Amino acid sequence: MMRPARSHPLWLAFVLHRISGLALALFLPLHFWVLAKALTAPAQLDAFLRLTDNPAVKLAEFGLVFLLAVHFFGGLRLLALELLPWPARHKTLAAAAVALAFFVSGTFFLEAI
Amino acid sequence: MVAEAQNLKVSVWRGTGETGEFETFDVPSRESQTVLDVVSWIQQQADPTLTYRFACRVGMCGSCAMMVNGIPRWTCRTHVKKVSENNTLRIEPLRNMPVIKDLVADMDPFFDKWVSAEALHHPTSTRNDAITPVDATTPERQAADAGIECINCGICYAACDTVAGNPDYLGPAALQRAWTLLNDAKDGGRIAILDAVSGSGGCHNCHSMGSCTRYCPNELDPMSAIAGLKRETFRHALRRKRDA
Ligand code: FES
Numbered sequence: 001m002m003r004p005a006r007s008h009p010l011w012l013a014f015v016l017h018r019i020s021g022l023a024l025a026l027f028l029p030l031h032f033w034v035l036a037k038a039l040t041a042p043a044q045l046d047a048f049l050r051l052t053d054n055p056a057v058k059l060a061e062f063g064l065v066f067l068l069a070v071h072f073f074g075g076l077r078l079l080a081l082e083l084l085p086w087p088a089r090h091k092t093l094a095a096a097a098v099a100l101a102f103f104v105s106g107t108f109f110l111e112a113i
Numbered sequence: 114m115v116a117e118a119q120n121l122k123v124s125v126w127r128g129t130g131e132t133g134e135f136e137t138f139d140v141p142s143r144e145s146q147t148v149l150d151v152v153s154w155i156q157q158q159a160d161p162t163l164t165y166r167f168a169c170r171v172g173m174c175g176s177c178a179m180m181v182n183g184i185p186r187w188t189c190r191t192h193v194k195k196v197s198e199n200n201t202l203r204i205e206p207l208r209n210m211p212v213i214k215d216l217v218a219d220m221d222p223f224f225d226k227w228v229s230a231e232a233l234h235h236p237t238s239t240r241n242d243a244i245t246p247v248d249a250t251t252p253e254r255q256a257a258d259a260g261i262e263c264i265n266c267g268i269c270y271a272a273c274d275t276v277a278g279n280p281d282y283l284g285p286a287a288l289q290r291a292w293t294l295l296n297d298a299k300d301g302g303r304i305a306i307l308d309a310v311s312g313s314g315g316c317h318n319c320h321s322m323g324s325c326t327r328y329c330p331n332e333l334d335p336m337s338a339i340a341g342l343k344r345e346t347f348r349h350a351l352r353r354k355r356d357a
Contacts, residue, residue, distance in 0.1 A: 005185065
């Protein structure tokens, strides 16, 4: 197996950041559309909200919170990397961003079930 | 010491310009053999028309870089033992540069970008002036020193996906040199450098993927140098706004 030149932590952090960003960009319009139902069609919104009792939906929410958290902490990591002249502990920062994201989304998940 | 019995299977990129294909050679495996030794063996024993570049063979000149199993490396200091996979090697010219022939990449665009990045010395005095000593202890000098051991091998440039995606991007090597000059008390090109590296192909294209730092054979850190440029150009832009 030829290894690609990219299999190292900072490149993976870049990909994770990009994918979570894209996924959130796709999610947000949907999110606002559902929220808008509160004004235009409250009954539909209630029906939709009942869906969230479903464990599969809970799992999807976990994924969503993970994406949000990983994009948030990944963004903070990039800001720190680029705006603070810190010594190079970049891999640790990247790992910390993912760990924090898991912590936040995991806590959310445990609260939800 | 007994040479390992098994031969190496080496696929080498052959071709001129954009066309070409891999050609496979059986190369005897030796103790402490470098990838450059393998390429030289092929040229000397199997096919004298193989074209490749090297000069110093000790990691000083930066001319021997090639892609080895998909990763850019200085071949004169890369041991076959460390990079071969099941006794196979795949050797190609450096990525992100046009190919001249076989393993020789055209480095003109790479060096042209050093000039576009103003990564060249801007003198502050003439030969008639007294020599001002350099204070090695200032943080600026230390930032410059961290990046000056670049041997221009092009490995960071070949490793960078941002260069692959944007042919106008100046790339890690040129930007790192611009950063060392920006921190050099004897360089007078501050404004020119900041303008050059904040243009459309400049430092703000960098996504901090870090492949440059990961693969630099001299263990330099172009990614952090580029981060330094991002900070300085940012600060400079704010100051310009305020002074306007
Ligand atoms: S031949 Fe000079 S660096 Fe490899």
